[in-house]
Every structure is written in structure tokens, then in C-alpha cells.
Amino acid sequence: MDIDTILLEAEEAMDKAVDYLKGELKGIRTGRASTALVEYIKVDYYGSMTDLRQLAMITVPEPTQLLIKPFDASSVQACAKAIQNAGLGLNPQVDGKQIRLNLPALSGERRQQLIGTVKQMGESTKISLRNTRRDANKHLDKLGKDKSLHIPEDDVASSKDDIQEAIKKHEKTVSELVDSKSKEIQEI
Incomplete structure (x- = not known):
């Protein structure tokens, strides 16, 4: 060398x-919503652990809210469960074929x-x-x-x-x- x-x-x-x-x-949470907060959460998708960003479209409709729309509607519950188990202190709300995450003030x-x-x-x-x-x-x-x-x-x-x-x-x-x-x- x-x-x-x-x-x-x-x-x-x-x-x-x-x-x-x-x-x-x-991935560190700040006062406003960011898609990076949940992009790398691992979801059990048909037996393989997959990043949430590969399974769903993640948007920020409001400064304190994230909207997650899975590409496969059958994976909504799996995504919600993974978010809940990620330890972020967020409570996902399943709304039909999408998930809403309201981020409380720090x-x-x-x-x-x-x-x-x-x-x-x-x-x-x-x-x-x-x-x-x-x-x-x-x-x-x-x-x-x-x-x-x-x-x-x-x-x-x-x-x-x-x-x-x-x-x-x-x-x-x-x-x-x-x-x-x-x-x-x-x-x-």
C-alpha cells in the first residue's frame, strides 16, 4: 500500500x-413532521422485513401529520403494526386504505x-x-x-x-x- x-x-x-x-x-424527530421519521421502519411483508418506504407512499399533508398510503391495500394493518412497534411513541390511525400519524408537540x-x-x-x-x-x-x-x-x-x-x-x-x-x-x- x-x-x-x-x-x-x-x-x-x-x-x-x-x-x-x-x-x-x-430519522430524529423535530417539531415538524418528516417522512424520514418512518421511511426505514421494517414491516413484515409476506415474511420478509421490508422498509416502509418501499411499501407505501409517505407524504406530509400538514406540518404535524404524516399520511402513509400502502401500494398494496392488504398491507395496511402490517404497516400500522410496524409503526406502533417501532418505539417512536406514535399511534397510527388506520383510515380505510391509508394510515394517518399525528405527531404531538414535543x-x-x-x-x-x-x-x-x-x-x-x-x-x-x-x-x-x-x-x-x-x-x-x-x-x-x-x-x-x-x-x-x-x-x-x-x-x-x-x-x-x-x-x-x-x-x-x-x-x-x-x-x-x-x-x-x-x-x-x-x-x-
């Missing part, structure tokens, strides 16, 4: 960690819990970024110690600096995402 490959893999791993955080933050205490969860997710992502940096630096040290490759110490040191710059950039992005989501949760 050469220096460029190590840098590239470290950058890709950091990008993936930030992308994962973005996806997770979409209490101040619940908002603080959600903000704590968001900060914890951000910290987990930063830990992942630091682990990536540690692994990349270990690989660079191995390359520097391998006398058969003739890699100058300056190249190894400058590559470590590049990795440090990448982690600073990604940690800043994580902090911005966490702050943005926290403000969104606090909005009434």
Missing part, C-alpha cells in the same frame, strides 16, 4: 462516517433528550473519525519504517499532516450538523 492509497482510504472512511451521521439525523424534556441523543451520535461519529486517523497513521508509520521502500520521513510527516487536516474538516462538518439539528429540535 502506498501513501496516496492510505490517504484516499482514510478520506473515504471519513466521508462515509459523516454520510452515515446525516442519514441517522434525518415537551421540553423530550426535546432535551433528543438533543442529547443527537450530541451522542455526533460524538460517536467523531470517535469513528479519530479511529480512521489512528489507523491511517499506523499504516504511514509502517511505510516509513520499511527500509526497502525508501520513503522519506518528510513524506510520511506531510501525509500525517494531510490526514490531520482531513479530520479537522470532517469534525467541523459533524459539529455543524449536530448544531443545526439541535436548533431544529428546539424550534417550536
